[in-house]
C-alpha cells in the first residue's frame with residue numbers, strides 16, 4: 001500500500017487548565033488520501049477544532065503526531081491553509097488586499113508582480129467575488145466574506161485545505177450556494193480537504209468520507225463512513241436517493257443514538273429504572289433531555305393527544 | 312413662504328456634519344451649550360466681586376475680556392517695535408556698507424520681552440516636541456510589550472511605579488541632568504526647552520504605552536493565526552496585522568497622553584522658569600499689579616481652549632487613520 005498523503009498517528013491532546021490537566025483527545029488515528037474530502041463531525045466541544053489545529057500546526061499534540069507527505073507537521077504553514085469559522089479577514093484591508101497579503105507572502109519569490117495580480121484576480125473569480133475586490137470586509141455580507149476567506153486559503157495553493165465550520169455562521173440559502181461552489185472548486189483542483197461541520201446533510205453531500213468523533217473528554221474517532229455517491233453530486237436529485245438517505249441516517253444514528261448522552265451514557269440511560277438518591281434524578285433528567293429533547297416532547301404531546309381523544 | 316424655507320447656512324453645515332441630528336435636537340445642540348456658558352458667565356460675574364484678594368477684587372468676565380484685548384495690543388505694538396528695530400539695523404548696515412563694502416555688518420535680534428502670544432507659541436512647540444518624543448518611545452515599546460508576554464511581565468512593575476510620578480518630582484532631576492549633559496557652545500535648543508520637553512515626555516508617555524500594549528495583545532486571535540499560517544515575518548506581522556488592529560486603542564492612549572502633556576508642561580514652565588504660558592502666569596503672579604489676576608485668568612482660559620483644541624485635532628487625525636471610524 002502506498003504511503004498516505006496525510007496521517008495522524010496516536011494523537012492525544014491534554015490542555016493545562018487551572019483545574020489541572022484536561023485530556024481533550026485520546027489516540028486519534030486517521031489516514032487521508034490525496035484529493036480526499038473528509039468531514040469531521042461530532043458533538044459540540046468534543047475536540048474537532050483541536051484536531052484541525054493540530055493538523056494546521058497551530059497546536060502541538062501532547063502525544064503522537066501528524067505527517068504530511070512524509071514530513072512531520074510541527075508549525076503552521078501555508079501548505080496547510082485554514083478557513084476559519086468567522087472569515088478572519090483583516091478588517092482594515094480590502095478584499096483584494098486580504099488575498100494579496102497571502103499571495104505576496106507565499107509567492108513573493110516565484111511569481112512576478114503581474115502574475116501575482118492575475119492569480120489574486122483568478123482566485124477572487126473562483127469564488128465569485130471579483131466585483132467586490134475593493135470593498136472592506138465590513139462592507140460585504142457574511143457569506144461574501146466567507147467566500148473571500150476561502151479564496152485567500154485557495155490562493156496559497158495549499159496541499160491540504162482545513163476548514164473549521166466554514167459555513168456555520170451563514171443562512172441556509174447562502175450556505176447551499178457556497179457548498180455548491182466548494183464542490184465545484186474541489187473537483188477542479190482535486191485538493192485534499194478536512195472540514196468540520198455540525199450539519200449532517202452538508203457532510204454527506206460534500207464528503208468522500210465522514211469521520212465521526214466520540215464525545216469528549218478523551219474524544220477519539222468513533223466511526224468512519226465512506227460516502228460512495230457519484231460526482232458531480234446534485235443536492236436536489238440526491239434528496240430522494242435511497243443511498244443518500246441511508247448515509248444520512250447512519251450519521252444521525254451515530255450522533256443521536258450512540259453518542260446521545262454526552263459523558264457517561266449507560267448510567268443516564270439506566271437512570272429511569274434504578275432508584276437513585278434524592279438529588280440524582282435531576283441530574284439524570286438534564287442529561288437525558290438535552291440531546292433527545294425533541295423526542296421526549298413529541299412523546300408527551302402524543303400522550304396529551306391520546307388523553308384528549310379518550311375524553 | 313419662501314423666506315421660511317431659506318436654508319440657514321450654519322444649520323446646513325451642522326446638519327452635514329451630524330446627519331442624524333433632527334431639527335429639534337439641532338436646536339438643542341446649539342442652544343443648550345450657549346445657555347450653559349451664559350449661566351456660567353452670570354454666576355462668575357456675580358461671585359467675583361465678593362472675593363477680595365491682596366491684589367484687589369477677583370476679576371469679572373468684563374475685566375478679563377479687557378485684559379485679553381490689552382494683551383493683544385501689547386503683542387501688536389511689540390511686533391511693530393521689533394519691525395522698526397530691524398529696519399533701523401538694516402538701514403544702518405546699508406549705510407556702513409555704502410561707506411565701506413568690506414565692512415562686517417551684524418544683525419541683532421530684537422531684545423524685547425516675549426509677549427503673551429509668543430509664550431503661547433513657545434508652549435505649543437514644547438508640548439508637541441515632548442509629545443512626539445513620547446509617542447516615538449511609547450508606540451514601539453508598547454508593541455514589543457504587547458507581543459511578548461515575558462517582556463510584558465518584566466517591564467510591568469517598572470511601568471506601574473513610574474506611571475503615577477508627578478512632573479514636579481522629575482523636574483529637578485531632569486534640570487540637573489540636562490545642565491550636566493547638554494553642553495555645546497552653539498546650542499540648537501535652549502536648555503530650558505530641552506528640560507521642559509523631557510519632563511513632558513516622561514510624564515505623558517504612559518497612557519500611550521499601556522494602551523498600545525493592551526491593544527496589541529488584544530488583536531483578534533483568528534487574525535494572529537492567519538499570520539502564523541502565512542508565516543509572516545515579524546515586521547510584516549507587526550505592520551499589517553498587529554498595528555492596524557491596535558490603532559483605535561493607541562489613539563485613545565495618544566489623546567490621554569496629549570492632555571497630560573499639556574497639563575504637565577504648564578506646571579513645568581511655572582516651576583522651572585522655562586519660557587511659555589506657565590512662566591507668563593508665574594511672572595504675573597510675582598508682578599502683582601492690579602491687572603495681574605485678570606491677565607492670569609486670560610491665561611487660564613487660553614490654556615483650557617488650547618487643551619480642548621489639541622484634543623479635537625487628535626480626534627480628527629484618528630478619524631483619518633483608524634479603519635473603524
Ligand SMILES: Nc1ncnc2c1ncn2[C@@H]1O[C@H](COP(=O)(O)OP(=O)(O)OP(=O)(O)O)[C@@H](O)[C@H]1O
Pocket residue numbers: 015016017022024042043044045046047048049050051216
Ligand atoms: N486552550 C485550551 N485550554 C483548555 N481547554 C481547551 C482549550 N482548547 C480547547 N479546550 C477544550 O477542549 C475540548 C475540545 O475543544 P474544541 O474547541 O476542539 O471542540 P470542538 O469540537 O471544536 O467544539 P465546537 O463544535 O463547539 O467548536 C473542549 O472541552 C474545550 O473546552
Ligand SMILES: [Mg+2]
Pocket residue numbers: 048049050164
Ligand atoms: Mg470548534
